[in-house]
Amino acid sequence: MFVSEERFISGSFEELAMPLFDRLYNFAHWLTQNREEAEDLVQETYAKALKGFRSYRQGTNFRAWIYQILRNTFLTSRTGLKLASSISLDEDSESQNLPVSSDTPETLLLQRSDQQLVQQALGELAVPYREVLLLCEFEEMSYQEMSATLAVPIGTVMSRLSRARRALRDAVQEMQKR
Amino acid sequence: MACESWKGKLDAYFDGELSAADARALNEHLNQCASCSAEGLRRVQWKRTVQAAAHKFTPDAAFRARIQKQIASPARSSWSRRWIPAFAAATAVLIVGFLVVNFQQGRSGGQQLLGELTDQYVATLASANPVDVISTDRHTVKPWFEGKIPFTFNVPELQGSPFVLVGGKVSYLRQSSGAELIFRVRQHQISVFIFQEEKLGHVAVKANVHSALSFQVKTWQQNGLRFFVVSDAGSYDLDQLSELIKAAN
Numbered sequence: 001m002f003v004s005e006e007r008f009i010s011g012s013f014e015e016l017a018m019p020l021f022d023r024l025y026n027f028a029h030w031l032t033q034n035r036e037e038a039e040d041l042v043q044e045t046y047a048k049a050l051k052g053f054r055s056y057r058q059g060t061n062f063r064a065w066i067y068q069i070l071r072n073t074f075l076t077s078r079t080g081l082k083l084a085s086s087i088s089l090d091e092d093s094e095s096q097n098l099p100v101s102s103d104t105p106e107t108l109l110l111q112r113s114d115q116q117l118v119q120q121a122l123g124e125l126a127v128p129y130r131e132v133l134l135l136c137e138f139e140e141m142s143y144q145e146m147s148a149t150l151a152v153p154i155g156t157v158m159s160r161l162s163r164a165r166r167a168l169r170d171a172v173q174e175m176q177k178r
Numbered sequence: 179m180a181c182e183s184w185k186g187k188l189d190a191y192f193d194g195e196l197s198a199a200d201a202r203a204l205n206e207h208l209n210q211c212a213s214c215s216a217e218g219l220r221r222v223q224w225k226r227t228v229q230a231a232a233h234k235f236t237p238d239a240a241f242r243a244r245i246q247k248q249i250a251s252p253a254r255s256s257w258s259r260r261w262i263p264a265f266a267a268a269t270a271v272l273i274v275g276f277l278v279v280n281f282q283q284g285r286s287g288g289q290q291l292l293g294e295l296t297d298q299y300v301a302t303l304a305s306a307n308p309v310d311v312i313s314t315d316r317h318t319v320k321p322w323f324e325g326k327i328p329f330t331f332n333v334p335e336l337q338g339s340p341f342v343l344v345g346g347k348v349s350y351l352r353q354s355s356g357a358e359l360i361f362r363v364r365q366h367q368i369s370v371f372i373f374q375e376e377k378l379g380h381v382a383v384k385a386n387v388h389s390a391l392s393f394q395v396k397t398w399q400q401n402g403l404r405f406f407v408v409s410d411a412g413s414y415d416l417d418q419l420s421e422l423i424k425a426a427n
Contacts, residue, residue: 006196014249019413021242029235032286039241043248050249063414118231136193137225139230140364140412143195157191168228 013053016062017046023139030134031074033123043076045070064141064148071131072151083127105144121171130165136161179183184214188221190337192362198314219391234378289376291351292406296393299369303362308367309345310359319346319359327355333404334419334426340364341419353379364409368419377405396420400427 024045029038049056049066056065075079123172135141135149147154148160184207189197191204208215302308311322316333324330326348336343342362349358349371358371396407396416405423407416 014246017249017419018246021245022237025241026233026235030232035235038235039237042241043245045243046249102386102415115227115231118227119234122231123226133228133231137228142364143193145340162189169224 013050017049020063020066024066026138027067027131027134028070030072030123030130031071031127032077032079034079037079038079040105041070041074044073048073061145062149063139064145067135067139067149080127101146117172117175118168121168121175124171125164125167129158129167132160133155133164133168181214184208184211185217188214188218192218192221192225192365216296240249247260267319294351295371295406295408296350298358298371299393302347302358302369303367308347310347314343319343322346323348323357326338327357329372329374329403331357332426333359334420336361339418339422340415341368341422346412349373354378363411363415363419366409366415368407368409368411368415370419370423371406371408373404373406375399375402378404398424400424403427 010140021042025038025042027100028041028045029035032038032041045066050068052069056062122133125133132146135146141149143157143161147156152158152160184204187196187204191201196204208218273309276394286291311319313319314320318337320331320333323346333343340363344360344367345363346357347357351371352372354373354377356371359370359372361368361370393410394409394413396413398405398420405420405427407420407423409416
């Protein structure tokens with residue numbers, strides 16, 4: 001049976017992209033912090049990904065590829081640009097391979113913190129920390145996949161993740177003190 | 179190595195990013211050191227708390243439908259538009275008649291079969307000796323099954339993928355023997371069961387993906403063999419591993 005190239009591409013894209021829909025939306029909502037903006041972001045991501053699907057190399061990591069599109073689309077959006085101009089991460093010190101400090105007895109308190117508190121703290125984290133935590137803990141991406149998605153070296157992924165974990169713990173502790 | 183150094187590796191360990199040798203060494207240390215073991219437990223609990231908290235937003239059905247429509251295949255030709263509905267309706271009448279007869283028997287058989295497989299998956303998870311042949315080398319695992327099961331299959335090349343082959347063992351379903359291959363992806367275990375399609379009889383396992391007791395089961399038929407991929411990992415991981423297995427067979 002003859003199947004046009006356009007239909008073949010569209011069908012393959014749908015098979016790969018739709019299983020990721022719920023998770024992409026969750027990630028987009030965490031980035032934008034707004035339902036309408038998250039929907040716009042996901043819609044634009046799917047449109048761009050479908051258009052650029054010919055350039056996607058079969059057999060490579062589709063998930064990292066589409067998350068990268070979503071993230072780049074967010075960073076060039078009005079909200080993304082506004083956030084980027086207000087955030088300054090010390091990328092030089094990020095490249096150092098930081099040891100993970102051992103936890104204090106305060107950690108015990110953190111285990112009892114409720115989910116809402118963690119959600120609130122996560123929502124207030126700087127976007128680079130929020131996204132690396134989401135990709136690691138929720139998406140369960142490998143460091144290699146995160147490196148591809150965030151377009152940074154693996155060493156930076158590791159140190160940023162370490163800082164993000166520390167920042168989240170500190171933020172939850174601060175909230176508990178209030 | 180001092181405990182502080184071990185603790186510095188805990189996050190990478192629970193992220194599944196330590197080398198096999200380091201992971202083994204840390205695992206041994208955790209078995210002997212109460213302090214590091216307690217710290218490890220706290221890290222896992224915290225990781226799970228963040229994971230659960232991160233799952234916060236759900237898209238609504240209308241939005242999903244809009245995206246689905248946006249990326250769906252382009253419209254068919256005018257000939258198809260005229261004739262396919264009529265043809266489909268006629269075919270549907272025949273198919274529905276056939277299915278009604280077979281549905282009850284098939285569905286109960288299929289559900290029972292999937293239940294048995296998830297039981298076997300959980301038994302493997304809980305077992306102190308989950309595999310009979312322990313090897314990450316596909317060239318060791320495949321020959322081990324020779325003479326033990328009445329068919330052969332190929333183990334996929336996993337280099338460059340996030341999956342690790344743990345080993346395999348003989349499995350039984352509907353009084354016939356088959357293979358169970360065990361893979362690991364990060365902290366999840368995935369079992370791949372392979373049986374002869376004809377030995378499973380007439381059961382409703384034609385659908386691609388099932389959820390049984392919260393486990394994902396992906397199944398397909400290929401070259402007379404029926405493959406079942408069972409895990410608590412995400413559907414993306416199951417899809418990726420299934421593609422590798424399909425390509426190898």
